[in-house]
Amino acid sequence: MEQLPGGRRLRLASSLGLGQRCWEVTLDDERGLLAWRDPRPPRRGADNCFVPTSEIIAVEETELNKKQRSIGKWQKMAKPHAFTVYYVKKARNHRWRCRDVTFWCADEILCNQWIQALKELLEMQTCRPKQLLVYINPYGGKRQGKRIYEQKVAPLFSLASISTDVVVTEHANHAKDNLFEVNINKYDGVVCVGGDGMFSEVMHGLIGRMQKDSGIDQNNPKAPLVQCNIRIGIIPAGSTDCVCYSTVGISDPVTSALHIIIGDCQPLDVSSVHQNNTFLKYAVSLLGYGFYGDVLKDSEKKRWMGPMRYDYSGFKTFLSHHYYEGTISFQPAKHTLGSPRDKDSCRTGCYICKESERQLAEQRKKCGFKHEDEEEWKVIKGKFLAINVVNMCCACPRSPKGLSPAAHLADGSADLILVRKCSRFDFLRYLVRHTNKDDQFDFSFVDVYRVKSFQFTSKLSEDNESSVTDIGKKHFGQFCRDHPACCCNIANSTWNCDGETLDSSAIEVRVHCQLMKLFARGIEENCKDEAAYSHSSVEQLL
Numbered sequence: 001m002e003q004l005p006g007g008r009r010l011r012l013a014s015s016l017g018l019g020q021r022c023w024e025v026t027l028d029d030e031r032g033l034l035a036w037r038d039p040r041p042p043r044r045g046a047d048n049c050f051v052p053t054s055e056i057i058a059v060e061e062t063e064l065n066k067k068q069r070s071i072g073k074w075q076k077m078a079k080p081h082a083f084t085v086y087y088v089k090k091a092r093n094h095r096w097r098c099r100d101v102t103f104w105c106a107d108e109i110l111c112n113q114w115i116q117a118l119k120e121l122l123e124m125q126t127c128r129p130k131q132l133l134v135y136i137n138p139y140g141g142k143r144q145g146k147r148i149y150e151q152k153v154a155p156l157f158s159l160a161s162i163s164t165d166v167v168v169t170e171h172a173n174h175a176k177d178n179l180f181e182v183n184i185n186k187y188d189g190v191v192c193v194g195g196d197g198m199f200s201e202v203m204h205g206l207i208g209r210m211q212k213d214s215g216i217d218q219n220n221p222k223a224p225l226v227q228c229n230i231r232i233g234i235i236p237a238g239s240t241d242c243v244c245y246s247t248v249g250i251s252d253p254v255t256s257a258l259h260i261i262i263g264d265c266q267p268l269d270v271s272s273v274h275q276n277n278t279f280l281k282y283a284v285s286l287l288g289y290g291f292y293g294d295v296l297k298d299s300e301k302k303r304w305m306g307p308m309r310y311d312y313s314g315f316k317t318f319l320s321h322h323y324y325e326g327t328i329s330f331q332p333a334k335h336t337l338g339s340p341r342d343k344d345s346c347r348t349g350c351y352i353c354k355e356s357e358r359q360l361a362e363q364r365k366k367c368g369f370k371h372e373d374e375e376e377w378k379v380i381k382g383k384f385l386a387i388n389v390v391n392m393c394c395a396c397p398r399s400p401k402g403l404s405p406a407a408h409l410a411d412g413s414a415d416l417i418l419v420r421k422c423s424r425f426d427f428l429r430y431l432v433r434h435t436n437k438d439d440q441f442d443f444s445f446v447d448v449y450r451v452k453s454f455q456f457t458s459k460l461s462e463d464n465e466s467s468v469t470d471i472g473k474k475h476f477g478q479f480c481r482d483h484p485a486c487c488c489n490i491a492n493s494t495w496n497c498d499g500e501t502l503d504s505s506a507i508e509v510r511v512h513c514q515l516m517k518l519f520a521r522g523i524e525e526n527c528k529d530e531a532a533y534s535h536s537s538v539e540q541l542l
C-alpha cells in the first residue's frame with residue numbers, strides 16, 4: 001500500500017510492461033481506478049489511460065505467445081508473467097465495447113499480486129449478476145436472436161464468469177408461462193433477447209410471478225403492487241427495440257450485454273391496464289390508440305416483412321386517416337417536478353426520478369396510500385387521430401428523441417399525448433417531428449399532459465352501454481354512413497400496448513412508480529464520454 005501526497009491510498013503501484021515499454025500502473029482503491037501511464041516525458045500524457053474498477057469486466061492470467069515473446073524485451077527474459085484486464089471502452093453514441101490490455105513483468109509474485117488485487121475488487125462489486133436466466137425469441141426482428149446471443153453475448157457472459165440457463169422460446173407466451181414455474185430465487189436477473197413484444201412478455205411473467213407469490217390480486221386496479229427486484233436485461237433483437245434504446249441510448253447487443261455484466265440498475269415505471277376490475281396488461285413504453293394501434297394491428301399480418309412492416313403499415317394507416325371519438329379522463333401528476341415541455345431530458349442519475357423515489361419510500365414508510373380517487377380528475381371529450389400514453393420518451397432508431405422527449409423513466413408519471421382530428425397534411429407535419437428536433441407539441445391540435453392515472457372510453461362503447469339496440473352496433477368496421485368521406489370510423493381502434501395488440505374500448509390505466517428494474521443506467525449525458533477519459537483529467541489523478 002502506498003501513500004500519496006494528498007493522503008490517498010494506492011493498493012498497488014508498479015512498473016509493468018505493456019507492449020514494448022515499461023508503464024506506471026496504479027490501482028487506486030479509494031477512487032476505484034486502474035490507471036496506466038507512460039512515464040516518458042516528451043509526448044506528454046500521449047497514451048495515458050484509466051478505467052474505473054466498476055467497469056472492469058474480467059482479469060485473467062495470460063500466457064504470452066511465441067510471437068509476442070520473440071520481440072523486444074521479451075528475448076532477454078526467461079519467462080515473463082502476464083495478466084490481461086478486460087474492460088468497458090465507451091465509444092460514440094452510447095456504444096460500449098469490450099477492450100483488453102495485457103501487462104507483464106518478470107516477477108511471478110508481483111504478477112499474482114496484481115491478479116489477486118483486481119479479482120478482490122471484482123468480488124466487491126456485489127451488484128453484478130452471477131446467475132442469469134435467458135429467454136431468446138428466435139423469430140423477433142430479423143430472426144437473428146439466437147445468432148446474436150451465441151456470437152456476441154454468450155462469450156462476454158462466460159468471460160465475466162456468469163452462469164446462464166438459456167431457453168429458446170418455442171411459441172408466444174413460452175417465456176411468460178415459464179417464469180411462473182422456475183425457481184426464480186436462483187437467479188440474479190432475467191435476460192430477454194428480442195424486441196419490445198418479447199420484453200413485455202418477460203416483464204408480465206416477472207411482475208405476475210411477484211404478485212402471485214405475495215398474494216396480490218392483479219385484477220384489483222387499486223392494489224399496491226409488489227416491486228420486482230429481479231432485474232431484466234434486454235438484448236435488442238427486435239423490430240423497434242424502444243425500451244432498450246430509451247434506457248441505454250442505443251440498440252446494440254454488445255453494449256446491453258456489458259451493462260448487464262457490470263450490474264447496472266435502472267428503475268422503471270410500469271402502467272397497469274384494467275377494464276372493469278379485470279387485469280389486461282402492463283405497459284412501460286407506448287400505450288397507443290388510433291394511429292399507433294392501427295399501425296400495429298395491420299403490421300401483425302405482415303410479420304414476414306420483418307421490421308419493414310412498420311413502414312408499410314405506417315404509410316397505409318397514414319393514408320386511411322381514421323379518427324376515433326371518445327372520452328378521456330386523467331389525474332395530473334402533481335408529485336413530479338418535471339413537465340412534458342421541459343427542455344431537459346431524463347438522463348443517468350436524473351434528479352427528478354430520484355425525488356420520486358424519495359417520495360415513494362416516504363409513502364411506503366407511512367404505510368398507507370392516499371385516497372387517490374378523491375384527487376382531481378380532468379375530462380376531455382373529442383375526436384382523436386392518436387392517443388398516446390408514454391411512460392418513457394420512447395426513443396428508438398426511427399425516432400431518436402422519442403414521442404415525448406422529456407418523459408422520465410422512473411418518476412411515477414406518464415405523458416398523455418392527444419392528437420385531435422386535423423388535416424392529413426397537419427398530421428404528417430406532426431409525424432415528421434417524431435424524427436427531428438422540432439417541438440412535437442407545438443401544434444394547435446396536439447395537447448400533452450403529465451398524468452398518474454388515465455381512463456378512456458370510446459364513444460362507441462359509451463353508446464352501446466346507453467342503448468343496447470343501437471343500430472351502430474351492426475356496423476362495426478364500416479365507415480360513418482352519414483359522411484362517407486369524413487374518415488370517422490365507427491369501429492373502434494386497437495391499443496398498441498408495448499407492441500402487443502389489445503382490443504378494448506374502455507380502459508383504466510395507473511402508473512406504478514419504479515415497479516421494476518433493468519440492467520441499464522438510463523441515457524448518459526452526451527460528449528462527457530470522451531471528456532471523462534481526457535488526458536488532462538488523467539494527469540490530475542496521477
Ligand SMILES: CCCCCCCCCCCCC/C=C/[C@@H](O)[C@H](COP(=O)(O)O)NC(C)=O
Binds near residue numbers: 196239242399403
Ligand atoms: C412520415 C413519417 C413517419 C414517422 C414515423 C415515426 C415513427 C416513430 C415510431 C416510434 C414508436 C415508438 C414506440 C414503440 C413501440 C413499440 O412497442 C412497437 C413494437 O416494437 P417491436 O416490434 O416489438 O420491437 N413498435 C411500433 C412501431 O409500434
Ligand SMILES: Nc1ncnc2c1ncn2[C@@H]1O[C@H](COP(=O)(O)OP(=O)(O)O)[C@@H](O)[C@H]1O
Binds near residue numbers: 169171174194500
Ligand atoms: N418462439 C416464438 N414463436 C412465435 N412467437 C414468439 C416466440 N417467442 C416469442 N414470441 C412472441 O413474438 C412476439 C414479438 O416478438 P419481438 O421479440 O418483440 O419481435 P418484434 O420486435 O419483431 O415484434 C412477442 O409478442 C412474443 O410473445
Ligand SMILES: [Ca+2]
Binds near residue numbers: 269392408410413414
Ligand atoms: Ca415515467
